Amino acid sequence: MEPQADIALIGLAVMGRNLILNMNDHGYTVVAYNRTLSRVDDFMADEAKGTKVIGARSIPEMIAHLKRPRRVMMLVKAGHPVDEFIEKLMPHLAPGDIIIDGGNSLYQDTIRRSKYVESRGLLYIGTGVSGGEEGARIGPSIMPGGSEDAWPHVKDIFQAISAKVDDNAPCCDWVGANGAGHYVKMVHNGIEYGDMQLICEAYNLMKTGLGLTAAEMHAVFKEWNEGELDSYLIEITRDILAFKDDDGQPLVEKILDTAGQKGTGKWTVIDSAKLGMPITLIAEAVYARCISALKSEREKAATKIRGPKPAITRDKERFIEDIRCALYASKIVSYAQGFMLLRAAAKEYGWKLNYGNIALMWRGGCIIRSAFLGKINEAYNKHPRLQSLMLDTFFKRGIRHSQKGWRNVVAVAAKRGIPVPAISTALAFFDSYRSERLPANLLQAQRDYFGAHTYERTDKPRGEFFHTNWTGRGGDVSSSTYNV
Secondary structure (H helix, E strand, C coil), X not given: CCCCECEXXXXXXXXXXXXXXXXXXXXXXXXXXXXXXXXXXXXXHCCCCCCCCEECCCHHHHHHCECCCCEEEECCCCXXXXXXXXXXXXHHCXXXXXXXXXXXXXXXXXXXXXXXXXXXXXXXXXXXXXXXXXXXXXXXXXXXXXXXXXXXXXHHHHHHHCCEECXXXXXXXXXXXXXXXXXXXXXXXXXXXXXXXXXXXXXXXXXXXXXXXXXXXHHHHHHHCCCCCCEHHHHHHHHHHHCECCCXXXXXXXXXXXXXXXXXXXXXXXXXXXXXXXXXXXXXXXXXXXXXXCHHXXXXXXXXXXXXXXXXXXXXHHHHHHHHHHHHHHXXXXXXXXXXXXXXXXXXXXXXXXXXXXXXXXCCCCCCCECHHHHHHHHHHHCCCCCCHHHCHHHHHHHHHHHHHHHHHHHHHHHHCCCCHHHHXXXXXXXXXXXXXXXXXXXXXXXXXXXXXXXXXXXXXXXXXXXXXXXXXXXXXXXXXXXC
C-alpha cells in the first residue's frame, strides 16, 4: 500500500490535537502519534472520528504512512523530550526528510538541533506557533526557521492552516536560518508579557485608583477596542470583565493574584542582557509576575508598611483617557524595544530578518494580534533599516499626542502608591532614548576610579580610552575595557 499521509504530528495535548484537526479541515492527511498510546485511541475515538486522520501506535508505523519527503512535526514539552524524539525518529528517516519542532523551544537548542540533524542528511525546522487553543484550531500565527531547503515542502501546509488577514494573506512566512523562527516566537512571547502587564496596570488604576466596577471597566475596554488599541488582548480583557461567577459576581475578582510563567518571557530578558539591548518593559513584566508570586509576603507587608491611600480624586473620564494614552504610548515603546532586540539578534546570529513581514505574521492568529501591527509593517517597508519604531512618523505622532496623559498617569500613580512598573519604565526608557546626554559619564568615572576600567573623552575620537590616577596613589596601569 502506497503511503497516503502528508505529515505526522507527535503530541496530542490541546495544541497538537487542534493543529491536526486544522490540517484535516484543509484537506491534508495527518498521522497522529503520542508516547502515551491511550491518547491516540481516545483522540481517534473522539475528535478525530470520521476524519482522514490516521492513528499510529508506534514510530515505525507512523513513518510508514508518510509520503516523501516525510514530514514529522513534534508538539511536545520543550527540552529533553524534543532531543529524545529526534533520536527516536532519525533511524527511520532518509536524507531529505524533515523534522519539525513546533513547541516553545529555546532558540539556542534549535540552533544546536538544526546543525545536528543536518549533519545526518535530514532537514530541520524550529517553528513558533502562536494563538493558543483557538488559534491552533482555526488559524495560528506560524513562524518557521531552520533548514531553508525544507521550506518549499511545508510552505503549503503551514500557510493553509495559518490565520489570514486582509486579502487572505497568511500569517506565516519563512523567518530565517537555524533558530530564527524560535527566536522570533520568543520575542513575540516577551512582547505578549509586556502587553498583558500594561493592560493589568490600566485595570488596577481604574479599579484601585478610581474605584470602577468590573461592569464599568468592561465598558471602558469595549470602547478602547474600537479605537487605536484594537487588539485581541484588549478584546478578551473586555470579555473577562463581563464574565460572572455562579453567584452573579465578577469572576475575575475571585481569582488569586499570583501569576505563573513558562519561561519565554524570562528567556527574552536574559538574551537581551547578553546582547546589551534594554527591553526594560518586558523585564518589568517578568518581574511583576515574580512579585505577584510572593503572595504571603505581600499580605504581611500590607499590614506593616504604610503608604498613601490609593484613591484618585480626579475627573474620572479625563483620567481614564490619560490611562488610555499611557497604555498606548507604553505599547509603542514595548514593540520598539522588541524589534530593537530582533535587530540586535539578527546581527549577532547572522539572520536576515524581514521586520515588516514579522509584524504581518503577528497580525492574525497570535495572542498579540492587533491593528497596530499593520503600522509596524508600513514603518519597516518605508525604512527597512529603521533603528527604532519611535523614530517613525506614525509612532512619533502617537507618542506626542499621548505624552501628556502618559506622564500624568505615572505621576499620579507614584503619588497614590499604585504600582505601574511597566508604564513607568516605558516612560523612563523613552526619556532616556531621547536624551542626547545621560549621566553615564559619571558612571564611567566611578568605574575608572575604583577599577581602572578607563573611559572615552568627548574631546577625543571614539575608540581611544583613558585612565586617570584619581587619588594620586594609583598607578598608570588600567584594566581591560569591556562592553555590554
